[in-house]
Amino acid sequence: MAAIASPDDMIRRRIDTGRISLNVREMGSGPLMLFFHGITANSATLAPLAVRFSDRFTTVAVDQRGHGLSDKPDSGYEAADFAEDIASLIRTLDRGAAVLVGHSLGSRNSVTAAALYPELVRSVVAIDFTPYIEKEVFDALEARVNAGDQLFENTESVCEYLAARYPNIPAPAIRIRAESGYHNVEGGLRPLASPSAMAQTAAGLRADLTQAYRDLRRPALLVRGGESKLVSADALAKTSRLRPDLPVVVVPGADHYVNEVSPDITFQAITNFIDA
């Protein structure tokens, strides 16, 4: 495997959509391809993937509301809120309909945006988030998310914490998370993501997603980690029964963090999807 690209290869800028101010990392030219991270993460986690598509797309990795350096309103962390941010961003960028690539929370938001604003979306790559995720899976996720709000001594201790939390993510990708997702506070480092926003976002992930999948009229590729603890084989099977026309890629050996654990297969799967 080639060394992963650095998030710093991308240009950071702030985009005011009129609705919200979002921090993004941008690179390349051509049609729009937007990247939306999972809960507690930020634009840097998808940057290595975005960089690989920047030779033929305008790639924009986004800090979603409540995360990274983007606005963190007190409330408004349901699927429709994130989806409207996506719509307002695509309108502001004004480069036509976008390919949306989302992981986890970003997958939920991308599918919701495509269902609500089909004219703004060319297609969706929905990585490891589907309808029918079990209640106990959300319970575990919510506990994990809320436990992340800690004070850390330094970046090394953040790396240790994240490596224990995400045991299959390779060290370079763990470091990207550590270096991008924390800021200096009195006594050490704390997450950039707002704890209140994370709690609301985690709770909002439980909302029924079947209607958005039913309504979806844009092409979507469903990607699941073969060892994912978030999307069970059963949840994916139910989703395929709901939408048997949607193509599926199951990445062998990958857990929930598919694009960080298996970057080459993820890149190739997306390429196969968008080049057809």
Next chain:
Amino acid sequence: MAAIASPDDMIRRRIDTGRISLNVREMGSGPLMLFFHGITANSATLAPLAVRFSDRFTTVAVDQRGHGLSDKPDSGYEAADFAEDIASLIRTLDRGAAVLVGHSLGSRNSVTAAALYPELVRSVVAIDFTPYIEKEVFDALEARVNAGDQLFENTESVCEYLAARYPNIPAPAIRIRAESGYHNVEGGLRPLASPSAMAQTAAGLRADLTQAYRDLRRPALLVRGGESKLVSADALAKTSRLRPDLPVVVVPGADHYVNEVSPDITFQAITNFIDA
């Protein structure tokens, strides 16, 4: 479900590629989308699907060698022979790289052509044929194929025979097979497909297909009937381990004859794939 389109909506013509003379059904304009049927069938079985794409593609459904009204040489029924026919046809049509849609034998041939002639192929929809098909499945297929060489009293008796052989294919699609695949001979109707070509083609299907899948560098969508007796769940799983980056659609309730049994889901799945 809408009434299926008639194969007679397409224009029939003969194309001499310099290598072989092929009978095709053609409709529409735009980039090339070629359709390749299963063993013992002909261009008519995929015509209802082709017609639905003809508003934006030049759709060409092909009688493959040994089948329908195309040339039936005495020998040359291996994967490479069919694939070279495909390459020569795309070159003769001279409209750029083609999307290949193949069912069964046509799926094997399309993937082989894409692996051998990537510059001529935009992408492949590979319906219900994969590597790792079990020996006993080929034994049963070969017995079925060779039993098809019968004299029938009339089209109704052909329909009865085909309805028993393909119990899940709806009556209108059975009628298409009956009306397109037989010709008048002394004493009744016989298959247009050459018995010797069918025997050689059936034997050739057993050849190892893993190298073609390994070599494949064009996007491909794998489609399997959820109840297929030809591609087992195990054969598909092994194929996904060989090429984890290739998207998969499993059509619930469909047997091997996916596009005839579930035309709407097949159409939507291909649309999702090529529109991404």
